[in-house]
Each structure stands twice: as structure tokens, then as C-alpha cells.
Amino acid sequence: MVTVTINGKLVRAKEGEMLLAVLRREKIDIPALCHHEAVEPYGACRLCMVEITRKEWDGWKNMVTSCLYPVADGLIIQTHTTDLIELRKTILDLYLARCPNTPEIQDLAAQYGVMQTSYEQVADPNDCILCGLCTRICDRMGFSAISAVNRGHGREIAPPLKNAPPDCVGCLACALNCPTNYIKYTDIGHTREIWGRKFELLRDAKTGQLTITKEFAEYLSKHRVIPQDYFDLNDESHRKETALSLGKIAIWSREVPQ
Amino acid sequence: MKSRFIVTPILCTGCRTCELACSFTHAKDGKVGRSRIYPLNGGFKDLYVPVVCLQCEDPACVKSCLVDAIYFNENTGAYEINTEICVRCMACVAACPFGCSLFDTQQNLVIKCDLCGGDPVCAHFCPTKALTYKSIAV
Numbered sequence: 460m461v462t463v464t465i466n467g468k469l470v471r472a473k474e475g476e477m478l479l480a481v482l483r484r485e486k487i488d489i490p491a492l493c494h495h496e497a498v499e500p501y502g503a504c505r506l507c508m509v510e511i512t513r514k515e516w517d518g519w520k521n522m523v524t525s526c527l528y529p530v531a532d533g534l535i536i537q538t539h540t541t542d543l544i545e546l547r548k549t550i551l552d553l554y555l556a557r558c559p560n561t562p563e564i565q566d567l568a569a570q571y572g573v574m575q576t577s578y579e580q581v582a583d584p585n586d587c588i589l590c591g592l593c594t595r596i597c598d599r600m601g602f603s604a605i606s607a608v609n610r611g612h613g614r615e616i617a618p619p620l621k622n623a624p625p626d627c628v629g630c631l632a633c634a635l636n637c638p639t640n641y642i643k644y645t646d647i648g649h650t651r652e653i654w655g656r657k658f659e660l661l662r663d664a665k666t667g668q669l670t671i672t673k674e675f676a677e678y679l680s681k682h683r684v685i686p687q688d689y690f691d692l693n694d695e696s697h698r699k700e701t702a703l704s705l706g707k708i709a710i711w712s713r714e715v716p717q
Numbered sequence: 718m719k720s721r722f723i724v725t726p727i728l729c730t731g732c733r734t735c736e737l738a739c740s741f742t743h744a745k746d747g748k749v750g751r752s753r754i755y756p757l758n759g760g761f762k763d764l765y766v767p768v769v770c771l772q773c774e775d776p777a778c779v780k781s782c783l784v785d786a787i788y789f790n791e792n793t794g795a796y797e798i799n800t801e802i803c804v805r806c807m808a809c810v811a812a813c814p815f816g817c818s819l820f821d822t823q824q825n826l827v828i829k830c831d832l833c834g835g836d837p838v839c840a841h842f843c844p845t846k847a848l849t850y851k852s853i854a855v
Contacts (some may be wrong), residue, residue, distance in 0.1 A: 495804075496785040496799070496801045497804055547777070597771050600806070631807075632805065632806045645790055654789045661811075670807075671808065676811065679812060683780045683781050683783075694718075694811075694816035694820075697813065697815055698755055698768045699757060699816075701816060701817075702766040702768050704759075707759070708726075710761055
């Protein structure tokens with residue numbers, strides 16, 4: 460256990476824990492767009508910056524991304540100084556220049572009093588902030604179907620050669636965890652389309668309700684040793700089946716003399 | 718000594734008190750759709766089976782989770798979902814052969830029975846003791 464000072468309050472934390480986890484546990488509101496517990500910290504969005512200092516630093520300070528900075532004994536942390544708020548305002552200002560029509564960015568910027576960007580807007584704006592959360596989650600799940608391509612102004616998230624990604628299974632983890640809802644998908648009928656590839660959705664054998672994609676079920680049964688017939692029913696039908704089979708056992712145990 | 722959650726379907730009257738108890742414990746507004754336990758009629762007259770997570774020994778939900786969000790709680794003997802790690806890919810919902818890994822569309826979370834941290838509220842409320850939580854010799 461180590462002891463750190465957060466906004467003047469002594470807080471105990473586990474060794475090796477990242478600062479952002481401690482701040483979140485202390486219910487301190489730190490904005491962060493690219494953070495997810497499932498993946499390694501990345502430090503892309505720069506919004507979780509905090510000010511750190513130590514007694515022996517003689518008044519010197521440093522600004523670090525709290526998601527990437529491990530706690531250490533004797534750290535003194537400030538989370539909402541004038542400098543930090545100014546810094547976050549600048550970052551959000553730049554985000555607004557890149558993504559002017561994104562509601563999530565607009566809301567966050569409005570919280571910090573930035574209503575309009577002071578920079579020149581990009582010519583062809585989209586919702587992507589290039590935080591790389593989708594590619595990191597895809598890597599963590601073991602698919603690595605998408606990644607960041609090109610450099611500089613042309614950098615974007617795309618499947619290999621911008622064709623339909625062969626490794627994608629259509630699990631939607633990238634789209635559902637995107638902080639700005641940039642990744643679009645469509646579920647029309649029994650077809651799901653994401654990243655330009657079409658997937659067939661499995662249907663419940665009894666009620667016809669849609670479950671996961673066929674490719675995802677095949678991946679799970681092949682790599683995670685789950686019988687393929689588990690995916691024939693959805694959760695509601697599975698519960699009914701369970702009630703039926705457990706009911707049979709209950710009836711049998713009632714009829715058989717003890 | 719380990720404690721297990723024991724379901725005795727013969728004693729169940731289908732009063733759905735457990736469903737209400739579960740909803741009020743885990744969700745603020747107590748909507749029955751948020752429940753993790755479902756007393757269903759299994760096709761036999763007057764026989765209700767409370768369908769709830771059985772905390773399997775080799776669970777399909779843990780095997781199917783690609784980000785290791787479901788872990789075994791040594792103290793309570795329950796498999797719990799860390800909702801911060803969960804990426805909502807719905808693999809566990811599709812994989813559970815008992816249908817006890819559920820998706821809450823309102824909170825946008827995957828939920829399952831976690832035995833209320835070692836003291837299941839539904840067992841306290843069950844009027845006929847069809848649901849019990851007691852120590853068993855292993």
C-alpha cells in the first residue's frame with residue numbers, strides 16, 4: 460500500500476495501480492475518452508491530465524496523463540488547477556476543430572465552457588478522435604481485424620486495405636465501446652453489416668429472435684470449446700428449456716418413493 | 718464448509734416474490750424485467766422452476782468471455798461480471814446453456830446472478846423455502 464495526496468486529502472492505493480483508477484474510486488470527475496478497463500492504458504485522448512509534485516521537488520510540477528502514471532508513495536496530486544482546466548479547454552478546442560458535429564465532444568466541451576472552436580475546422584470532419592480504443596479492444600479479444608492506417612492527416616481506423624476484414628466476426632465490441640459513436644453498423648433483417656462486411660445473424664430455433672453472428676458462434680465453438688448447439692437458442696428459450704428439464708427431474712423425484 | 722444456493726422446484730408456488738426481491742435489490746426502480754431469477758412454468762401443471770444462475774463448475778460464460786471479465790469470487794462461490802471490463806460482445810449471453818447470463822437493455826449492461834455478495838435476498842423472501850442458501854459439507 461502507498462499513500463498519495465489527492466487535492467489535499469490523504470488516500471491509500473495499491474502499488475502498481477494507475478492514478479486514474481484511484482481518482483475514479485475517490486469519485487473525482489476526470490474526463491477520459493480513450494480509457495477502458497479491459498485494455499492496457501494508452502494515453503491517447505490527453506483529457507485525464509493531472510498535476511503531480513513531490514515535497515523534494517521544491518515547487519516543481521509535472522503534468523501527466525493519469526491513466527498511464529502508476530501511483531508512488533508521497534505523490535501530491537492536483538486535479539482541477541487553473542492550468543489543468545486551461546489545458547483541457549485547449550484539448551477540447553482542438554477536438555471541436557476536428558469533430559465539430561459530435562454530440563459527445565460538444566457536451567464535454569460545453570462542460571468546460573468551450574462552445575465553439577477557435578481553430579480552423581478540418582475540411583471534411585468526421586466523428587473519429589483516433590483514440591484507438593476500438594483497435595485495442597479488437598486486439599484484446601484476439602481478432603485484430605481493424606487498425607489505424609496511414610500517418611499524419613490521413614490517419615484513420617480501417618480494416619486491412621480498406622476491404623471487408625477477413626478476421627472480423629461482427630461482435631460489435633468496437634462499435635459499442637467507441638466514445639464518440641463513430642463506428643456505424645446496421646442490422647437489417649438477418650444481416651449485420653459492419654466495416655463493409657456482411658454477417659449472417661443466428662436465429663433462435665423457436666421464436667426466431669436474433670442472437671450473435673454465425674461467424675462469432677463458430678469462433679467461440681472452435682477456440683473456446685463451447686458446443687455449437689448452445690447457440691441454437693437465445694437466452695429466453697434456454698431458460699424455458701431449463702425449466703422444462705428441471706421440471707421433469709422434479710416430477711420424477713416426487714413420484715419415486717424416497 | 719461451502720455455502721451453496723439450493724433451488725427446490727417442488728416447493729415453488731410461482732409467486733414471483735424472488736423476482737421482485739431481485740429487481741429491487743439490483744435496480745433502483747424495481748422493474749421485474751431487470752431480475753436475474755425467473756420462476757417459469759416448465760410445462761407441467763402447478764410446477765414452477767426458479768431458473769437462476771447455477772454457478773457451474775466449468776461455466777460456458779467464463780470460457781466464452783474473450784476479455785476475462787467474469788471471475789470467480791472465492792468468498793461467495795459466485796461467478797461475477799466486472800462491468801467495467803465487459804465490452805458487451807454478448808458472447809456469454811449466447812453461450813450460457815441455461816440462459817442465465819442476461820442483457821439489460823436499459824442500463825446497457827450484461828448482468829447475471831452474483832448471489833448478492835454472499836447473502837441472496839431472494840432466499841430471505843421466498844415464503845416456501847424453495848430457494849435456500851446454506852452451508853453444505855463438501
